[in-house]
Amino acid sequence: MPVVVVTDSSAALQPDLVERYGIRVVPLHVLSGDADFREGIDQVPADLAGVTTSAASQNELAETYAEALDSSGGCGVLAVHISRQLSGTWEAGRQAAQTFDGRVRIIDSQSTGMGLGYPVLEAARAASEGADLETVYRRSVDVASRGHCLIIVDRLDQLRRGGRIGTAAALLGTALAMKPVLHLVDGRLVLKEKTRTTTKAMSKMVDAAVAYAGLDRTAVAVHHMHAPHRAEAVAQQLNERIPQISDLVVTEFSAVIGAHVGVGAVGVVVCPEPVAHGDDGDSSTTLN
Template structure:
């Protein structure tokens, strides 16, 4: 049986793609009052205030990994999770893998959204080609390392409240109604540059994504939080300015990431080299 790939719901992979590729998705959690909503499983009401989030627990991951390992016939499980700097899910996954043995490997994507989704998708493609657990692991690590994640938000308040960006950067972003462009560096979300208007911030976002994409084949994802028109416009510009796009995904982010970035946010993930099995270094069998 092929190696089974597991990821978490912050990957923003569509249910259709997950089903087609045989990827297992562990839900992250949205917490409100006494309710625990599992992202991608339970319907999360919009407009909730005082919402917090939590990662997947060790117990949840043990259950999913164990079932995946059994379904693989012992060939193995490769789990790719949201950055350890943004969630405790990777650490819980590491603990779960230690409990189950060496046939379960865990990768820190050092990102979120399709910065996580592309490595998981590439790993699943390698697994479906019948490659070994080591080859699947190496592919996920390689694609994760190539990914670049950028985002613009209307306000930094949500990120500051959730502890995903420092207070000083948050104050810098709200001063004079600045519209910040952020990017992920070493798994952390940090300020890239400031702009004064939403129009300028989206233009800078596109410019930065084009720069990061380079000249060769590239997989691109555009994410949004209740801002489909903005996302479609950004996707159209990227398609025009990056002629070698091998894969383009436009999707609304889930409730967990949406809680932290707030409504109106638009993000771009570029993965130079793409996320296919044909590119280099899938690793030896």
């Protein structure tokens, strides 16, 4: 049996890919009043204003890891999760994995959305080819290290309240009607550039994505929160300006991420592809 790959619902993977590769997806939680909605399982409220979110618990992760390990026939489990700077899920997973004697390995993707999804898919492809746990781990880490995630939001209030961005950056976003371009650095959401309009912010985000892509074959994802027209416009520009797009997907943010970025947010994930796969590689810079 192949290695089984586990992730969490913030990856926003397409259901057909989850099914094709047998990926196990642990739900994150949306909390509204006394109600606890498991993303991807329960019907999450359409209006996310005022809701809070919660990581997957250690027990939830341990149960999923145990089921995945059993399905692997003992070959092992690779769990790739949302950045530890954005959620407590990775830490809960690390604690849960300690009971499996090295047969469950954990990666902090230092990202979310398809910044998480691409290393998950790389791991799943490697597993489907019969790679052992160490090789699956290395290939996933390699792809995670290549990803770049950019985002623009209409307002920074929700990110500030949720602790996903510093107070100083949040104040900058309201000063003089600034529209900042944000990006993930070492898993943390920080300011990349400030602009005065949403149009300029989107243009700067596209420019940065094109620069990150370079001339290599590149997978690109455009995420949005109830802003399909903005997302399609960004996707069209990226498709025209990145010559070697190998995959382009446009999809909504997961509800858990959407609760923090707010309506109107648009994000881009750019992930240049590795030239070739190999079993050699230094995992000293691994993301866990």
